[in-house]
Amino acid sequence: MTDSKPNIYIVGHTKPDLDAIASAVGFQKYKEGIGEYNYQAIRCDRVNAQTEWVFKQYNTHLPEYIPNISGMNVVLVDHSFSESRAKGWENANILEVIDHHDVKLEDIIPQSITIRPCGSTATLVAQKIFNPNVLISKNISMILLSAILDDTLGFKSPTTIKLDIEIANRLNEICKIQDLWEYSLLLFQKKDIWNTLSPSEIIEEDIRNIEINGNWFSISQVETLNNRELKKEEILKELIHLNEINPLNLRLVMLTDLLKGNCILLVVGKDIPLLEKELNSKVIDNTLFLPNVVSRKKQILPILQKIYT
Numbered sequence: 001m002t003d004s005k006p007n008i009y010i011v012g013h014t015k016p017d018l019d020a021i022a023s024a025v026g027f028q029k030y031k032e033g034i035g036e037y038n039y040q041a042i043r044c045d046r047v048n049a050q051t052e053w054v055f056k057q058y059n060t061h062l063p064e065y066i067p068n069i070s071g072m073n074v075v076l077v078d079h080s081f082s083e084s085r086a087k088g089w090e091n092a093n094i095l096e097v098i099d100h101h102d103v104k105l106e107d108i109i110p111q112s113i114t115i116r117p118c119g120s121t122a123t124l125v126a127q128k129i130f131n132p133n134v135l136i137s138k139n140i141s142m143i144l145l146s147a148i149l150d151d152t153l154g155f156k157s158p159t160t161i162k163l164d165i166e167i168a169n170r171l172n173e174i175c176k177i178q179d180l181w182e183y184s185l186l187l188f189q190k191k192d193i194w195n196t197l198s199p200s201e202i203i204e205e206d207i208r209n210i211e212i213n214g215n216w217f218s219i220s221q222v223e224t225l226n227n228r229e230l231k232k233e234e235i236l237k238e239l240i241h242l243n244e245i246n247p248l249n250l251r252l253v254m255l256t257d258l259l260k261g262n263c264i265l266l267v268v269g270k271d272i273p274l275l276e277k278e279l280n281s282k283v284i285d286n287t288l289f290l291p292n293v294v295s296r297k298k299q300i301l302p303i304l305q306k307i308y309t
């Protein structure tokens, strides 16, 4: 060990999910494993109930909360888009990016970029860990495995690739979970807290604002074990209200059912006819039922890209 004071901080996106937090922590452990002790995982926002549960369960402290990364040396994990970056990123020195999303880096030139279109960033971090075969504790393995299972929806998301399953199985050699699907259901339950949230909190919890050629959208993702139980009418009322104050081309809320693998899509905005035309189906009461749709990135975003490009 040369210097124990961290001078490089690893940070996930705002409104972090388990993958964002687990990847930051996992990457710190990887760096420590190869003898680089100057990295520290941080978080820039509050964590969700599932992340809290997982870290408590596996006796690991959540990364320190640092909302503004101005002036810091940073590694971005689980995001590259400027909209998802921590406050102050414009004045941060972004050294490295590790992500599994589409890349948007025009404004920065990191020294190192690891981007692969796999199911979770935790997969890429664990792959680094396994490469020189760094030793990690069972607790850290559990956290990384949980993140992979959550982000890939227990391997059922169409974003899942072979690498995710391979890496998860390798982690499970340490974790020894009997049934990964059953464990995934337990993880999903921990974030299925929607009925304790207000309609506006439900819409904001996991929202992505997207621009395509001057057209603006928002897509909120609500992952639940029973999408029929959510207060659809109230969410819709709030969505309509939001669009009156600040009209977007489309405001979408995905009520994703993780058990049945389908989606009730709530839709508001002037471009509903374009969406109907593209999907060749009618939006009734601002609602569309989409069988076999669970992924915002792989299944909803491409529809919008088709309409507007």
Ligand SMILES: [Mn+2]
Binding pocket: 019, 020, 078, 100, 119, 120, 121, 151
């Ligand atoms: Mn992720």
